[in-house]
Amino acid sequence: MMYCRMFLGTILLLLSVTTGIFFWADRQVATQAQSLTSARREMVRQLQLTDLAIWTEARYSRHPSQADLFTPFQEFPGALEHFPAGSLLAPPSFNLNTQLKVALRAGGKS
């Protein structure tokens, strides 16, 4: 019964890990519902936001709910990409190679 014990032990271990993650998720949801989610909701209310800031490449993807649906050349708001090429080509990296900091000295010269 060696293999049987090993198998049941593995399954029990995996089940415990899964259950643990589910309990952790449940606690996260409960605690975040009080703190983070309410803070985020307050932000939506105060700034009168209408959309999530996920896709910033086009106005219809930045604000899918506000896209002018009747306009020709606008895609369906559920579409994620206008051109298939976007799926293959990566966007430019945003890491700046050089950063200059300019500050005033005491004498007023920079």
Place this chain on the structure above:
Amino acid sequence: MKRHLKILEHALSSLRRRTGKSLAIIVVYAFTIAVLASVLFLTHALRTEANLLLTAAPDLIVQRQIAGRHELVPYQYAETIRQLPGVANVQPRLWGYYYDALTKANYTLMGVDQGLPAEWPLIEGRMPEDIAECAVGAGVAAVRGLRLDDDLALIDSSNIGRIFTVTGIFQPESSLLANDLVVMTTEELRDFFGFADGQATDLAVRIYNPREIDVIARKIKRELPETRPITRSEIVRTYDAVFNWRSGMLLTVFASALVAFCILAWDKATGLSAEERREIGILKAIGWDTADILLLKFWEGVAVALTAFLLGLVGALVHVFLLGAPLLSAVIKGWSVIFPDFELTPYLDLYQVCILAFLTITPYVVSTVIPSWKAAVTDPDSVMRM
């Protein structure tokens, strides 16, 4: 019970004899399940998050459209809407887009009234209160290397550079909402974009009774025919469509994983290896029933499928909720230079997990048992000779 345990032991020792093949199947099977589950978990968490957060969005957004294009709204429209019974408040919103040639990123510039509270829980520093001040999202701060009290230079509509002092940075926890935002006072934004006085980008309308939202939207459309009222339920429905597992690239990922799983199941269902056939023949020859052999193959299938399912499930949970879905976000990122890290609240749906378990474990077990049944009902001598 003891009989089942003994047959399971035999099934496991049989799998042990084919360690390489069994491990390969478990790895591929677990990976396929991890991909399927990741897509389901990510879309469900994003959809739930959007539903929860956007219920605080304005009841109605009123846009003006001319020749099918979005136009600025005159303040008089706000007055007209305010007169409608049931309308609690109408607030003009001033916002727009800005392409930053330096970082090749798009920002959303938003004007806020000075009456807002200065300190918020999700902002480091404070909101802008004066001209030449701004608060930026974590994404903007990252691409421009900004810290509190740094200067942010932007080019206005007259092609003149303007310097804003960063008074606040939205914390990464708010990235899902404010990653690309640059917030400044309404007057400053009006000046920056060159908006004419008395005009706004759109109007945010609050309504006393949520059940009257659709009626008031129809009234606004009747009073001001060139407007387009967007109700909050339409906003939420849009996100339901956007984060549906059937949409766009996620469907591609989901479909690829599903096809991979079908190939795996098909390969199992279409036949047994010569070694497996011989094993069944020997078992029949030494007196095992067809029912015993089917039970053996059933436990063999369950052992592989259950192990792979649980491994895949744990992999998907870790990938989406602990690591922020790095593999999927690379797929759905598109051309967004500024893209938020997914720090998602782990909303899980047990129903989805059960459906996934049923749809992935059952076909595999069935496709393990059926070819064995075909071999088990054949004469052991001819099975061993095949």
